Amino acid sequence: MLNKTVGPESIEFDPSGQGPYTGVSNGRILKWQGNWTDFAYNPMYRDRDCVENSNETKCGRPLGLRFNDVTGNLYIADASLGLLSVGPKGGLVNVLATEAGGVPFKFLNGLDVDQLTGDVYFTDSSDHLVRRGPKTGTFELFVNLPGYPDNITRDPRGGYWVAMSNLKAGDPAGAAPEHPVAFRLDQEGNILEALTGGVTTSISEVHEQTGSLWIGSVSNPYVGVCSA
Known part of the structure; x- marks a missing residue:
């Protein structure tokens, strides 16, 4: 059980294989160590709405999680707060971005990290499963x-x-x-x-x-x- 909260949307393990880690509906990132413990949180984590309820607009809603296997940093796609990160020891998250090109994010969801370059890729919305096709700039249906x-x-x-x-x-x-x-x-x-x-x-x-x-x-x- 998840400390009286719900919604472990994404599952991740750190570079040493510890975990799993998951984000839940009150905005926190939890780590499994025989029981669920707080690993990372945003500045609102002590707010009553975030402790007793799940006000996702105010408290955040971490969805996609991925570690950088080289640095050990965890990147978080938060549907309400934007692109976040936290160091290998956890704690208070850093807000990396809330908009791109002057356009505010609406709903961050999926996220991945290129382990060779360290680049972070994430979706602001998605409803199709596609892959890059053999021709540059084209896409093809992967599976129906x-x-x-x-x-x-x-x-x-x-x-x-x-x-x-x-x-x-x-x-x-x-x-x-x-x-x-x-x-x-x-x-x-x-x-x-x-x-x-x-x-x-x-x-x-x-x-x-x-x-x-x-x-x-x-x-x-x-x-x-x-x-x-």
Whole structure:
């Protein structure tokens, strides 16, 4: 359970394999150390609205999380507060950006770090799963899934895990035991395996680490885990 809060949307492990880390609905980043402990927080963390409630506009809503494996810094895509970062020891976050080119961010979500250059990539909104095509400046359909994709992560076997929060029929993914909640794909977009509703419902991310699947959600009060 997540210290009386909900919504562990993204799952991440630090460069030494410790964790997982996740962001929750009261704006904090938590770390698993046999139990959930506070790792990082924004300046509003002592505000009553953030301690007792989940005022996301005021307290922040950390979604995408990724470590820089070289520096150990954690980068955070916060839907309300912008692009944030915190050092390897955690603590108070730094606000790196709230706008680009004079245009304020609306809803930061996905985030990744290029481990060679240190560049940080993030989305301000997204509703398609695409990849860069063989022709410069073009894109191609990667896979057509029966639901709406949320986060995508690499798996250690050379493919990808894609989580789905809702099916195209309108039902929450996993609403029935046979409903898929996530797919593992190869590099060509072929479906290799599926997780179904017997695992959990309305998931946002699957992170494969040392033989286990760690499962995030925007609404559940826990992080799920099962064998890979």
